[in-house]
Amino acid sequence: MKSQTTPLRIVYAGTPEFAVPALQVLIDSAHTVVAVYTQPDRPAGRGRQLTASPVKQLALEAGLPIEQPEKLSTAEAQARLQALAPDVMVVAAYGLLLPASVLSIPQRGCLNLHASLLPRWRGAAPIQRAIEAGDSQTGVCLMEMTAGLDEGPVVSQITTPISDTDTGGSVHDRLAVLAAELLQRDLDAWAAGQLVAVPQSDQGVEYARKLTTAQAWIDWSKSAQALAWQVRAFNPWPVARCQWSQTTLRVWHAEVVSGSGPITSTPGQVVAVGRDGIDVATGDGLLRLTQIQLPGRRAQPVSQFLQGQAISVGEQLG
Structure with a gap:
């Protein structure tokens, strides 16, 4: 990631393991992560003890400010985000909906790292649905967020084949690394206006419904x-x-x-x-x-x- 003349003030929003490598890229960059948003601690393990998300664990190790609102639709949550004065919000598998009022807070908008080749597989479980459908390839898109679910214009993408032995777990781990690489490669070029987001096609749209x-x-x-x-x-x-x-x-x-x-x-x-x-x-x-x-x-x-x-x-x- 090439350094900007003026480093960006970034709010990062993510929760599971998938979102950890991309956060590490931002921590190692010249930009400033002003806060990390992640879902509230949840019960886990046999003892059902409250457990921090993987993203929160990395944020704690890095000494970053952490926010864990139950939802972002409240005036209080939006006021706290506004006070951070972010240039951009980078989102990866956060797990909470971002209302239009939140999308407009960062000066330069919100970016999302989405684990599919949009417009195919918008929604909650794109990795698993791609394998389940027999897709021969998948990938990660860096996209500008809009109010519609994964409907925003795409800045760039990285593709990877799905082999006959790949599982949801193996593709997940590979895409987590590729998402970090994509962010490292293209964030600064996007911020400098060198990459123009392209609107998604209305053709080939599939909805990756949540797994149960x-x-x-x-x-x-x-x-x-x-x-x-x-x-x-x-x-x-x-x-x-x-x-x-x-x-x-x-x-x-x-x-x-x-x-x-x-x-x-x-x-x-x-x-x-x-x-x-x-x-x-x-x-x-x-x-x-x-x-x-x-x-x-x-x-x-x-x-x-x-x-x-x-x-x-x-x-x-x-």
Whole structure:
């Protein structure tokens, strides 16, 4: 990031691990982070103790002022932001809506680091929805924020392929690094007027709805390919799952069985069991479960699972 003649006064807003590398870039830059906004501490872990967000933890280490409003729509919250006199607000996975009245407070507006190739996958879970849909690539956009959800003009972007082995976790981690690189590369050029934001197309817009555990249940009537994408997308959360007898199996890894020919078994029926995996009939093709987890246990390869559990050909998974 090239230094500006006059360093920017930046308010940074982010919460999860995804937003940590970009904050570190700003801390290391010539700009001044006048405050870090992050969501209030939430209960976490078995003891359900209040825990600071990853962004807050970095801000504390760096000695930065921290703000944790429950929402930004109140007059008090907006007055505190106004008092910071920011030139720009940089947002990355903050988790709170920014009203139009907040977007207008920073002198030069608000920038967002969004984990998709806009206009595809606006919304809360763009990383997972891209994998779930079988997209061949994704990326990060630096965009100017407007009142509409992820509808603002795009300053720049970085793309990355989605491989056949990528999961929601691996793509998340890669995009977090790329988001920081994008901010480091282009913030100063944008501030100097050397990068002009381009309005998004109205074509190809998809909404990446929020993930829930209810969506994690496997529908065996879908194709093996669609289910393989779902398993990868929902790893490490909420983790695809199915019913086996009286218990729930979490499916961490699965793959399509190629060249299996026509499937005559009922979707969800186990058709083969071996060290390489458990083959299950779907609406189109076979899905091989290769890493699964019982409640209260660790995820393990099927070869280890079968040493302590018996699952038979012909059984029906729900």
